[in-house]
Amino acid sequence: MIDKNSPLPIYYQIQEWIRKKMDDGEWEPGDMLPSERIFAEQFNISRMTVRQAITELVNEGLLRREKGKGTFVAEKKLEQPLQGLTSFTEDMKARGFQPGNKLYEFRVTPPSRDVADALNMKKTDSVYELERVRLADNKPMALEMTSIHAGVVTNLSKDIAQSSLYNYIEQTLGLTIGHASQTLESALAGEKEAELLQIEAGDPILWISRKTHLQDGTPFEYVRSAYRGDRYKFSIHLPRSTRRH
Amino acid sequence: MIDKNSPLPIYYQIQEWIRKKMDDGEWEPGDMLPSERIFAEQFNISRMTVRQAITELVNEGLLRREKGKGTFVAEKKLEQPLQGLTSFTEDMKARGFQPGNKLYEFRVTPPSRDVADALNMKKTDSVYELERVRLADNKPMALEMTSIHAGVVTNLSKDIAQSSLYNYIEQTLGLTIGHASQTLESALAGEKEAELLQIEAGDPILWISRKTHLQDGTPFEYVRSAYRGDRYKFSIHLPRSTRRH
């Protein structure tokens, strides 16, 4: 069950084991887990290692600890957890839609004022830009404009940019992706959006922009998306606050 | 500096000490912290305790670890961090607005279908309901409808509901607040919203609903807000993903 000689850390193996119990429905929300000591004894590992595994799951909101009582399976989160970065494809699958993609523009160009600002670059630098319509069950869901810092993400091809950008950055370029920040706002569709999304000008649009950084803080991607207001809800889960007031 | 006999845990004292260094600007983004071993030696505590302190700050996104290199102060987050629960008041202050509040309805009533669903209650139970216009610099920013489970949050007064609900729940009732989930969507203002927000029907509105739970998962609060699309942007920070794909 647990392989001490595996290259995978023991605490990670424990995490997966616990996750599986929950995914399989063997452990249900409200159930109490075996105590940490029993865990440690059963797997013949240290209690601190058990704690490390459990602590991460608590931070993700999957488990809940109560001093003096025990550790419990948390109530199920509603809709999409959507903490952490999720791609449009994953997002749509989680919502039960068939994701699709219609690229109508791919170019290398100097950045516009907004993009240069967001990606912290000079006007003489270059960005890769993609424009596409995102589909859900073959009907337009969003219009998406992506700008990628060409000085950071080098030798990018159209195919890779479309399908596996993050993989390329981490696996091929050996960079590590860090945090992202998103802003959402409500607006009305203009002529361009209306046409591409097959709605009427004046219909509601949810604008989502995302800026993604490397681990060292360098911004490398800026995405502006216009989602159809009648088809899309954005969900977010806020874990209990650990901050002081 | 660190008091081993304090009722506050040592790891917490270390956290505060580090936070202060950053707040004071003594440590700036990109700076490297003393190594964990040096920390431990300096404060005469165990390295594992230092790690506990640092790990939480890393999870909050304030620090960044790199194996073999060190631990660094993370780049500053942009705009509102807004992870964790933030009140309208705090939100507006952070944006440089003067927050205001015009309550025009406070009642105890059986829940509507939607509210009963959201708060997981019977139609014969009771909820406290508040309706108010939220102001920023004395101009309407949002319309807010709050429903509070009267069986969980007992003996609520109009004043408390308006000003310090969360404090009341935790301090007076002795309950612990847990996670919340929010959804955002774009829509057009109807007659009612238009009038109260001093905009035109058909103008863009950002609908935000929040459901807040106790630590044991019981939902106790359901809030639906209509924000003026021309005045409000919602920002969110996504820490690096710890999830598998």
Add this chain to the structure above:
DNA sequence: CATGTTAATTGGTATAGACAACTATATATT
């Protein structure tokens, strides 16, 4: 000068144990 090697330093993982603080239950005591 370029290249490979070594050593030192860093965070990552794991151990075995200790005591504190909190909770629930059983057991006396009044």
Add this chain to the structure above:
DNA sequence: AATATATAGTTGTCTATACCAATTAACATG
């Protein structure tokens, strides 16, 4: 019957130590 009191079980905090893996800089070698 109600109320203390012990006690066993839980998570929370902390120690001291060990070895692993990644990075960096100094050094030796070609």
